[in-house]
Amino acid sequence: MFLIGTNPTEAHPVIGYKMRQAARRGAKLVVCDPRRIDLVDEADYWLRVKPGTDIPLLNGLMHIIIKEGLEDKTFIEERTENYEELKAIVESYTPERVSELTGISVDDLYAVARLYATTDKAMLFYTLGITEHICGTRNVMSCANLAMLTGHLGRPGTGVCPQRGQNNVQGACDMGALPNVYSGYQAVGVDAVREKHEKAWGVSLSPKVGLKIPEMFEAAHHGSVKAMYILGENPVLTDPNANHIKEALANLEFLVVQELFLTETAQFADVILPAASFAECDGTFTNTERRVQRVRKAIEPIPGQANWQTICQMFVAMGYPLNYNSPKEIWDEMASLSPSMAGINYERIDQENSLQWPCPTLEHPGTPILHVGKFTRGLGLFQPSEHIPPGEIPDEEYPFLLSTGRILFHYNVTTPYSGGISSVWDKEMAEVNPADAEKLGIQTGSLVKVTSRRGQVTTAVKVTDRVMPGVIWMSFHFASTPTNELTSAVLDPITGTGEYKVCAVQIEPI
Amino acid sequence: MVTMVMNGKEVKVPAGSTILQAADMVGIDIPRFCYDPDLSPLGACRMCVVEVKGNRLLPAACVTPVYPGMEVDTESESVIEARKTILELLVANHPLDCMTCEKMGDCKLAEYCYRYGVKESSFVGEKHHYAIDDSNPFINRDLNKCILCGACVRACEEMTGQDNLSFLYRGFDRKATTAGDVDYIDSDCVFCGQCVAVCPTGALTEKTMAGQGRRWEIDRVRTTCPFCGTGCNFDLAVKDGKVIGVLSNPDAPVNQRSLCVKGRFGWDFIYNEKRLTTPLIKKNGQFEHASWDEAFSLIATRFKEIKEKYGPDAFAALSSARCTNEENFLVSKFARAVMGTNNVDHCART
Structure with missing residues (x-):
């Protein structure tokens, strides 16, 4: 287990327990983290990397692996492309240079590189310690490079595993709550996809990719976004540079917030719709393994109606008639439009407890492991990066x-x-x-x-x-x-x- | 597979099974306190003793492997006598306050005393008078009811890996407790509650459920945890239309009975008195209660005006990684099909 920028025993405790159990059963554990997180106590190696130097660390490990001929040549040959560029870029990340940049000893770099490369099965786990950086995407690609270089993908006990943060962050992405895709990651710019949705929904749809959250607040700031609807999020506390967010919200002409509480964000609203909690709603959440599981209503909604009913009434008030009788029917509509989830329905989840997408047909058993035999795009593309330092580093004034x-x-x-x-x-x-x-x-x-x-x-x-x-x-x-x-x-x-x-x-x- | 005889009947069970596992497979119920399928075998409580032909002692079924031709009697006279004696020894030093005990209806000690007709103990002796540890908001710990099965110690070590519990002292004073025998709140406890989930008696119980309902009155509604992305399942314990606690469920695909403090004990946010119960409309800078109709009518008017005046892309929706798939699909559809914009996102990136 190779952990980088993830603190499972606190942020994903049950996953953390299982890692601890595995380490105690003899699995080797490498923890790369500037903080002495709890799992350091179980680790074979703790690489106390300086914040913001993950790319040099990963490049340095790959440098050693290539120099020592420990790369998985068959995997690289058969399943990847652009290896030569990777090789060229990591060439300059010598152990000595990487040690200087990251603060990790040359001996530990060698030991961990050899351990990861020569073990039959290794899983790489990362969380926000990798993504919440100016070079977050490049960090993730560097993790994938390391796994592809050593063939640790597409088999049980291998893989690059992002541990998704919130209970349904996977699902919210899967459902198309993103500015560039409909449910099932179908791009809004693709004509056939858009036409399918236009037909299903009986309206014409915009082909233009929408705004990401930071762009929305930027647009609200300078006045091109005038109205917002916010469901169950509190960006005033959770988004970076919160004072900027507050100014953006204050600048809106109209804000609707659907929430459990009068949160710091809801204070800015013109209308607040009371929300129902997870105990009051039927539905599904999708976990970090793309596992769809049921959420079942245990008590009557405290505000008198479930969230799906409230959102539906907003459609109706806007003159768009909807006639779902239950969340099950909403799921079924989504599944009928989303090939990767078409085989999942409430009956199957009730019978089988959970199902992991891709699950294209009712007969399909679901997919616990991705990239078996081939990657989604065909060949795995090495996308190497040079070191990108953080956007703001301590100085005399802010030490x-x-x-x-x-x-x-x-x-x-x-x-x-x-x-x-x-x-x-x-x-x-x-x-x-x-x-x-x-x-x-x-x-x-x-x-x-x-x-x-x-x-x-x-x-x-x-x-x-x-x-x-x-x-x-x-x-x-x-x-x-x-x-x-x-x-x-x-x-x-x-x-x-x-x-x-x-x-x-x-x-x-x- | 191994062919053996259990209670006079020939059965086939997988080689390497223990007698207890074999009995479970063929539907014979052998009583057990310290055995738990998710924990390492301990063989300590002796409640699962059985008679094996040719063996002059009564071996513990949970730690004795089967062999071909083995003949086992799980309810012979000597077995029953041994179990009764064990129960009497336990009852001799156990508070018999079952009528107010939280575990009533789900207590293995009570279940087996009933099964073997043990009402009181012929052993008279000293009793424990431990102070009840209710130092924390989540778990009541009454070690007077502990039968030293060690399930909590193993759960803490093997399920969570926190290693906060162990056996201390010797003989009559033996205790399953924290390092230094301090209260949970002063120990390294992370309040995952695995110890509560495996405790067979009323020694460890959910504090929030105290006095809220008998175990047989509770409806269990299986659902998925609303906090992190691990996707743990658990049962909401519901009585009279109210959630009174969380009980873990061995069938949960991801986590079985393991949970963390948030999943097991964080659910009470749903009854926080600050919950919003009606729509609110801001008038002159102050929020005022409104009807749903008023709220929707104002929303529709303003959204339509803004769309009309500035175009669809003047609207943006923030959906939620905390809400269900169905709600997220609807919000995405609302932005696209009703407002005509792809300005929809959620906190995956922030």
Whole structure:
């Protein structure tokens, strides 16, 4: 197991338990993380990589693998293309140079490269520690390069496994809640796809790719987006550079928010529609393995109606008649339009507990492992990258590096509404290294002001060597310490994902 | 496969099975406290003893492998006598407050005492008087009801890997407890609740469910956790139209009975008093309660005006990675089919 930028025992605890069990049964575990996360205790190797140097690390491992002839030549030959470019780019990532850039010893680089390359089956896991960077997409491609170079794909016990964050982030993507695709990743610009949807929905549809979240807020800022509808999201607390988001929301002519609570985002709304929780709705969630599972209504909706009914009534009010009797019928319409999910329905999920897409027909058993025999695009394309440093790094004025993430006891911004959980874990405890704490004259429990170029928040600190000197680590769960007022405005240019993992701040004791 | 005789009947079971696994496969119920299919075998409680022809002792079925021609009696006279004695020994030092015990109806000790007619103990002796640990908001720990089966210790180590529990002390003072024998809240506990899920008695129970309903009154509604992307399944425990807790379910494809603190204990956000219950419309900077009709009528008017005046791309929708597939599909369809724009996204990228 090769973990990079993922903290499973806190962010995906049950996956973390299983990794721990595997490590204790003898599976080798490599953890690449600037923080001493819990799984470091179980690891054979801990590569304490400096934040923002994942590409040099991965390139360095590939450099050693190629130099030592440990690459999977058959896999490269039969299943990939552009290998020569990869080879050329990683050539300059010598162990000595990579050690200098990443802070990892040359010996550890050799040991891990050999271990990963020579093991029969290796899985690579990553999460937001890889994606929430200016070079997030390039980081992911570099992970895929490493797996392809060694043939660790398309077999049981191998693969590149992003652990998806939210309960249904996979599903929201699958359903086409993205500006460029309909459900099942069918591009809006493809005529045949659009015509199929036009026929099913009885309207003409726009071929123009829509705006990504950061572009929406940018457009709201300068006035080209005038109205928004926001379902169950709280960007004021969760999106980077939160003050900019607030200004954008304030600038809208009309905002509708559908929510459980009067959240920081809902405060900006003109109309708030009360939402029903997961316990009050029928439906499905799709987990990180593309596994579709049922959500079942256990109690009557507290606001009197389920979310799907509320959204349907919005259609009707706008003059678009809808006549779904239940979420099952909504699923069936989606499945009829989406070839990769056409074989999944509620009856099958009830009988088989869960199904993993692609599942194109009712007879298809579902697909637990992708890329068996061939990649979706045919040949696996090596897309090598040079090192791309973070968009904002500490300097004299803002000497500390702020990195952010989730903690075990909270999930984003919902769990603070759990009485039990918030009675024990009710406030931010920013992690600061003992060496820095001594210089700043602070202890666990001290209050500090943390300031970036974009905002200022107050937080209590926890002094711990989980973080390296020069780094402060914070979660973003608490409205009382809105960490994302600090985070960077820098985005990955391809996905628009914010660089939550690196920005520069100053710390001042109060 | 191995051919053997169980309770006078010839059966075929996979080689390498234990007697207890073999019995489970052929539908014979052997009582057990410390055995749990998800945990390593311990062979400690002796409740599963059986008679094996040719063996002068009564072996524990959970740790004894089958062999060809083995003849097993799971309910012989000596087996029943042994089980009764074990139960009497346990009952001698167990509070008999079953009428108020949270585990009533789902307690293995009560189930087997009923099965073997053990009402009281002929053994008289000292009893434990441990203070109840209710130091945390999630788990009540009453070690007076602990039968030392060690399931919690193994669950903590083998399911979660937290290693927070172990046996301390010797003899009568033996305890399954935290390092240093401190309360859960002061220990390394991560409150995953796996120990509660495997406890066969009322020693470890869900605090939120205390006094809320008897086990047989609860409807279990199987659903998927609303927090992270792991996709754990569990049962919502529902009584009289109200969720009173989460119970894990061994059939869950991803997680079986394992959960984390959020999944097992974070569900109470649904009854937070700050839940919105009616639509709200902002008037002069203040939110005022409104009817659904008023809300939809205002939404339709304003969305239509804005679409008319600025064009479809002046609208944008943010859908949600926390909501269901069906809701996400509808939001995407609303933006595209009703508003005429592909400006729809959700927090996958932020």
